[in-house]
Amino acid sequence: MDGWLPTTLAVIAGLLSTSSFIPQVLKAWRERDTAAISKRMYCVTVSAFILWSVYGFMIGNLPIIIFNLLSLALSGAVLFLKIRNDRRDGHASPPHREPGMAGTG
Amino acid sequence: MDGWLPTTLAVIAGLLSTSSFIPQVLKAWRERDTAAISKRMYCVTVSAFILWSVYGFMIGNLPIIIFNLLSLALSGAVLFLKIRNDRRDGHASPPHREPGMAGTG
Numbered sequence: 467m468d469g470w471l472p473t474t475l476a477v478i479a480g481l482l483s484t485s486s487f488i489p490q491v492l493k494a495w496r497e498r499d500t501a502a503i504s505k506r507m508y509c510v511t512v513s514a515f516i517l518w519s520v521y522g523f524m525i526g527n528l529p530i531i532i533f534n535l536l537s538l539a540l541s542g543a544v545l546f547l548k549i550r551n552d553r554r555d556g557h558a559s560p561p562h563r564e565p566g567m568a569g570t571g
Numbered sequence: 572m573d574g575w576l577p578t579t580l581a582v583i584a585g586l587l588s589t590s591s592f593i594p595q596v597l598k599a600w601r602e603r604d605t606a607a608i609s610k611r612m613y614c615v616t617v618s619a620f621i622l623w624s625v626y627g628f629m630i631g632n633l634p635i636i637i638f639n640l641l642s643l644a645l646s647g648a649v650l651f652l653k654i655r656n657d658r659r660d661g662h663a664s665p666p667h668r669e670p671g672m673a674g675t676g
Binding site for chain 1: 576577580581583584585587588590591592593594595597598599602604605606607608609611612613615616618619620622623625626629630
């Protein structure tokens with residue numbers, strides 16, 4: 467009977483958790499700067515969302531599947547941009563930033 | 572009987588989700604560089620973990636409470652470092668960038 471409040475909270479929390487990656491994807495895409503982002507974090511995050519999605523499929527819970535596939539796509543995008551920029555800048559060297567590159571390549 | 576596999580998956584996924592923030596906290600702490608990190612992302616993330624923790628208390632689920640309080644502490648640490656560095660460097664300009672780098676931008 468009084469279960470609507472926790473459920474509403476969980477839905478809002480889930481929406482926030484998933485959508486939280488959107489500003490990071492946009493920032494990394496626009497600024498082409500991912501130097502301060504931890505590749506290790508996003509490797510672990512992506513793995514976690516893969517497992518959460520598999521878990522959702524296993525227990526047949528659609529909200530878990532949808533939220534986690536969306537989170538997987540968004541955090542995967544951050545990881546992709548991080549890896550691409552690391553390659554562009556060279557793996558070993560410390561963050562190398564050139565504001566002038568922003569409009570190019 | 573066959574419920575152990577999804578449960579194991581969920582536990583591993585939860586551990587990964589929570590621990591994913593550790594390398595980001597360490598990197599941001601060591602390198603003192605958070606320019607590429609989205610403050611908006613971590614504001615949303617911290618809000619989400621607050622809601623998840625409240626949800627955990629409401630339904631009396633200890634694993635949800637523990638995992639989300641830990642995630643809250645770790646993502647809160649990233650947000651703290653981000654805000655501190657933004658203040659150090661001045662809000663408007665991203666750190667480590669030389670605005671004077673030619674008329675390229």
